[in-house]
Amino acid sequence: MTQWQGVAEFVAVAETGSFTAAAARLAVSVAQVSRQISALENRLGAKLFFRSTRKVVMTENGGVYYQHCRSLMDGLDEAERAILDLQTTPRGKIKMTAPTTFGEESVMPLVNDFLLLYPELELHCDLSNQLDDLVTQGYDVAIRIGNLSDSAMMARKLAARTRFVCAAPEYLDRYGIPHSLAELEQHNCLVGASDFWRFEEGGKSRNVRVSGRIHCNSGYALVDAALKGLGVIQLPDYYVQAYLDEGRLISLLDHYREPEEGIWALFPHNRHLSPKIKLLVDFLARGFGASGAV
Structure with a gap:
């Protein structure tokens, strides 16, 4: 038995609240889901669900285990997407944000040039001076200017301003x-x-x-x-x-005069930097005259 056995079934039950719905999601039998969950609970020595004839509810142990398993499943999905991205032309959606005026004047002309190179990409861009929570808003990349304080983000310096x-x-x-x-x-x-x-x-x-x-x-x-x-x-x-x-x-x-301020590309720590995002950031860095790798 490996550590991965039962994890997919557990996550499916946790998210659907039902052994039947979890089985349908995974295209397996209800009995298979039940066996895997029971085996997982035996291996962990902890009860993960309270079961009744009407509903299934996670225990406290189940809630803690789910948070870690969800991260593992997300990481596996990201890993698979990364391999697929490497084998295909960049496509799909890029969600980004940048300061309003700098975005209009400097960022978007470069992004538009980038989109000409990759016609299968779709851009959703918010030009705003509001410092949104980039992770919860689902941004793939954000352009920011000045001192950085968000430890939840990775950063690459693109250029500087005075x-x-x-x-x-x-x-x-x-x-x-x-x-x-x-x-x-x-x-x-x-x-x-x-x-x-x-x-x-x-x-x-x-x-x-x-x-x-x-x-x-x-x-x-x-x-x-x-x-x-x-x-x-x-x-x-x-x-x-x-x-x-x-x-x-x-x-x-x-x-x-103050020292020059950095112009940065930011990425969430917990989000895979896909090839299409790396291509975009590299393109912006060249456009701004910067160098270095993500």
């Missing part, structure tokens, strides 16, 4: 250039989702409260306002780098 404080030359000619964090109080700061801007001073992170005439949760709207000389902004490089290169915006307070 936040710039900047303003148009016309604004600076009129109101002057701030040289210290305290001088930001004298300027019209164009505020996004948060009225705190992040800096590094003396090797330590520092948040500075700012205020101004415009509050808007759109980075593009704030860039437009800054380009028109309405104030000072703090935004990631993918909003402003082109305008900095052209001289239409001037970078400010560079010696207080």
Whole structure:
């Protein structure tokens, strides 16, 4: 007798609540299911179900055993899917999420290029700044920016971003250039989702409260306002780098700039990284100019 004997029957009964339904699921006889469960209970020396003529209920021991057996069955299913994936063209659904603006500007154009290469793939993508529970929401991969704190996830760094404080030359000619964090109080700061801007001073992170005439949760709207000389902004490089290169915006307070933030691909620890997900992440990494293996 092996340790696997009776496990499939036990899980089927636990999930269906019936020996008859479990037998139908497994395409075996009810007597076969009953024999396997009895043999399993004898081997474990513990009762796994309370049985009556009307229903079957797991014991406390059965509940504990089920949690472990379900994980084993899931792992076996994942292993079989992994082998099948290796032998076939990438197909099926990919469920992913990414921050709204960065997703629109940088992630989705690359993902769309990826889908052109693999026409049998189907994408479900949520662009959102909400930090959903990636495991319970069933995401295969999530793109996140900044410091990571979720120990339930594996991560691969794809690239990095830098936040710039900047303003148009016309604004600076009129109101002057701030040289210290305290001088930001004298300027019209164009505020996004948060009225705190992040800096590094003396090797330590520092948040500075700012205020101004415009509050808007759109980075593009704030860039437009800054380009028109309405104030000072703090935004990631993918909003402003082109305008900095052209001289239409001037970078400010560079010696207080925080170190660059990581751009990450996250995966649940308990979910098999299938070849199609690895292909996608590798493609994104190349697109962002990163390197390394999952």
